[in-house]
Structures are given as structure tokens and as C-alpha cells.
Amino acid sequence: MKPLFARGPSPTFRVFFAALTALGLIVADHRHQHLEMVRSALAFLTYPVQYAANQPTELVRTTREQLASTHELRVENAELHRENLLLKARLQQFEALEAENIRLRDLLGSSLDLGERVVIAEIMSIELAPYRQQVMVNKGTKSGVFIGQPVLDANAVMGQVVRASPFSSVVLLITDADHALPVEINRNGLRTIAAGTGLSQELELLYIPKNADVRAGDLLVTSGMDGRFPAGYPVARVTTVRQDPDNPFTTVIAAPTARLDRSREVLLVWNLSETSRQQALAGDATKARGSQ
Template sequence: MFAVSRDPFDVTILLRSAAIKPLFARGPSPTFRVFLAALAALGLILADHRHQHLAMVRSALAFVTYPIQYAADQPSALVRMTREQFASTDELRDENLLLHRENLLLKARVQQFEALEAENIRLRDLLGSSLDLGERVVIAEIMAIELAPYRQQVMVNKGTKSGVFVGQPVLDANAVMGQVVSASPFSSIVLLITDADHALPVEINRNGLRTIAAGTGLSEGLELLYIPKNADVRVGDLLVTSGMDGRFPAGYPVARVTTVRQDPDNPFTTVIAEPTARLDRSREVLLVWNLSETSRQQALAGDAPQSRGTE
């Protein structure tokens, strides 16, 4: 016969021992579990790398986890928006000032490019004019200008060191401008044809009528002296140098007639002409050396190509 214990504590222990029983009497070791996990991971990596079998799985996981990523990024995005919205007035003012300065610099550079382009065009015009002259010429730049009433003269940056002499003709790319009245080693004074003290022998290119073009002291006007009332002078006639003074070579453009007026009290016809040279706008001028008649004929015949040049 068996003895039955009446101790409640012993009964409880027996019941708990009967209720808790392990599912497996003995499971795999931890090392084997790690090995299986590593082998499975390696297999997944090879399968995804070689055959892209897990692309769909990744897409599904990315779709599932996107709300989580979006929610995690919201605090930093909120901070950035707040910083941009509440940027200080000083920072905006400094940025605006910096952009304004950069804009001014860019505009200045554009102006320099435009000035260089205009200067290039002027120099090309001068070069083309010098090749057409059949004379020896040198290009000079205007340093100073005086266009006060009854005083029309400019200063150029060439002097006796460059061979400049008093009485030397001066032209721009279009026509006669004046002549040198004073020369120093490195600069010269040019009296413009519009000066009240300047007079130039000219002729009408259309009919060969000779006259004197005198300066009026105004940059836009020359007056033709001693034109008879029956002379054939018309508005638009081109005046060229006649070469009668032995200083200006013949045939250079001087001015174009703008006014022909008959005054009852004046025995001569009043004729006003406008210079074709850009007296108030030219930046560079041509100083001309006359060729001798023999050299001129050789140059025209093509026997002396060295007779004309620029310095």
C-alpha cells in the first residue's frame, strides 16, 4: 500500500512538475544555429545578386517602410522650413546687396565688351582708310579735346619722336580733320578745320569749282568763301581737298554742302557745309605724310608697294 502525503506544499510541487514539460527534450546548439543563419544569409545574397529574385521583396518592404521613413524625416524637414521662414532681415539684406554688386560687375563687364567692340570697329575703319590713302600714315589717339566756341582743337599722343611735324595733315576714317599746329616729343596739338582761324582750299567734287572752306568756330559748320551768285553749287555737293596749298593732298573728303542761300545785301552766295569727319566723336586719327609725285605715280602703278604703311 502507498502512503498519501497530506502536505499541501508537496502537492503543489507535484502539480507544477506535471504541468511544465519541455517541447523538445534537447534542441540544436547555439553554434549550429549561427551557422544556419549565416548560410541562409549567404544564400539570399547570392540569389539576389545573381538572379535578382528579391527585387519584388525589397520593393514591397520599401513600400511598407516608407511611411515610417517619412515620419522620421518630418522633424528635420520642419526645422528646415522653420529656419527658412524665420530668416533674419539682415541676412536677406546682405544677400540682396551681394547680388546687386554682382549685377553691377556683370553690367560693367558688358559695357567693357561693347567698348572694345566699338574700338575694334574704329580701328578697322582706320586701317582700311590708311590702306586707301596711298600715303605713309601713323595712327594716334586723342588725349584731350577743346571744342569751346571759336576754339576747336585736340591733343594727340604722337609727337616729334614719331616724326610728327607742324602743318601735318590729320584725318579720321571718314575725312580731313585738321592739321598739326604744335608738336612736342610725345604729343601734338591739332587745329580742327572748324576752328575760326582755319581755312582750307577745297573744290566741289561734282564740277571742280575751287573755293576756300573757312571754319566758323562751330563743330557742325564750314563756310565757303567768295562763291559768286551764278556759281553751280547745290545742296549735297561733296567738297574735297584741292591740294592747292601744298599741305593737304588732293582728293580727300572734307565736307558736304547743307545750305545754299542768296542774300540781296551780300554780293556772294552764302554756302554752309557740314564736315564729314566725326570731329566730336573720333577717338583715333591718322597723321599723314605726303608722297612725292614720283613715289605717288609708282604707287599708283604698283611698282612701289612699300611706299604706304602704318606705324
């Protein structure tokens, strides 16, 4: 039987012919660029296939970038949120420090005006019992604090020390129901007693005759008659003057000048004689020179 197809060129000849053809095409394209149009046409025809084949990879890359960007934005947002909270907290601290500096300047200015030996103390706690007006400060007998020592803020008298331990003391405020303070009206020198009522913004003046010259707005200052509070410290201002038919005395109510419910620092005062004051000032100056 004869074969169905005639036998063609040998494989070796085919390889040689293909290599020669490829070499010729390379030389022709390199020297004369005759195949540029063919290459462009083939690239145009194969672009959709390349684009479709590249889409899965491009989609994966785009998704990763978006996820990474979203994650980075979330991390950056959380970091900025934390920084914002920290900055706000620091701002609050700065505002608190500024307010504290203002209060301390007021206290120091008040101590210079008093011309007495003073120590600044900070209020640690307050008494929460009804009608009990007491606070605890962070100075005690180690700082020279003694029972009965006058206590002031930057504005006026606050009270006196009733208990003292080595590192803290309890101050009875002038509004406590058990506290009474000799005072006088600064306008006319009328002497009386300012008694606490148990209310934080109220004092009552005792035994005021009905014909006494007392007016709303009068400033009450310490009279010094008790030998404990030096004379001339502001105490309160008269707010109410009322005549009651059933009361043989005039009802007079006054509001403390000190910020009893707001002050955080207080002054512990020593009532020094002129000689003692000079000795204290000389001792302070010697300590200052020694520290330098």
C-alpha cells in the first residue's frame, strides 16, 4: 500500500530553515524596521487578552492597597485621637496650674499685706456631716501649727485650728455652729460676736441692740478682743438687718468674705510682736543667705 501523504523535508532541514528565517527577520527588523507595523498590529490584537489576564493580579493588588490604606488610616486616626486626649489632659493640667499659681500669688500677696509670719497649707479633705464645717490641712505640729491658730485664705478669716497632729491639722470654720468670733463693724467700731449657723454662707451677729447702727453691706473685721485673732482681719459683710417684735435684739445676718467652699490653699498665721517679727525676718534672711 502507498502512504496517504508524501514524506516532507527532514526535521534537521526544518530546524535549519526556521532558524535562518528567524535570523533574517531579526536583521530586517533591526536594520530596516519593516516589522514595526506587524508588531503594532499584533500588540493591538493581543491587548485585550493581556488586559484580561492581568485583571486578577491588578484586582488583588488594588484590594491590598485599599485594605492597607484603610488600616493605616484607622491606626493614624486612633493615634491622633490618643494624642488629642493627651493634649487636652495636659491643657487641663496647665489651666489648673495657672489657676493654682493665681491662688498662690493671691495668698502670698495677702501674707505680705498682713505683715505676719505665715505658712501656706493645702486643704486635704472636708467634713461632710450636716451642720459641721471643718476641713483638714496638710500642715501640723512639725510645721509649728498649734491649737487655736488663726487660718485665713486670700480674702478673709476662715477659722482656727482645733486639732493638730505632726503632719496634719483640723480647722474649724467660722460658719460652724460651735464657732464664735469677736468682731467689730469697720465703719463705726461697734463690737459684737459673729456666730456660725452651720450653713456655709451664713453668720449671725449676737446681741445687737435695736438702736444699734448696723447697715447691710457693713464690713465686719476681727476685733482682737479674744487674744487669738489679731485685730483688723476681714470676716464678713452684713447682708440682712431685720427687726422682730418678739426679739429684744436686732437680727443681723452676714456672709463670710472668705471663699470657704472654694479655697484650696490657706494661710496659717502667727501673731508676732514687733520684736519677734524682726527676729523672724532676720532668721529668714540668714537662711536665705545660707541656701545661696
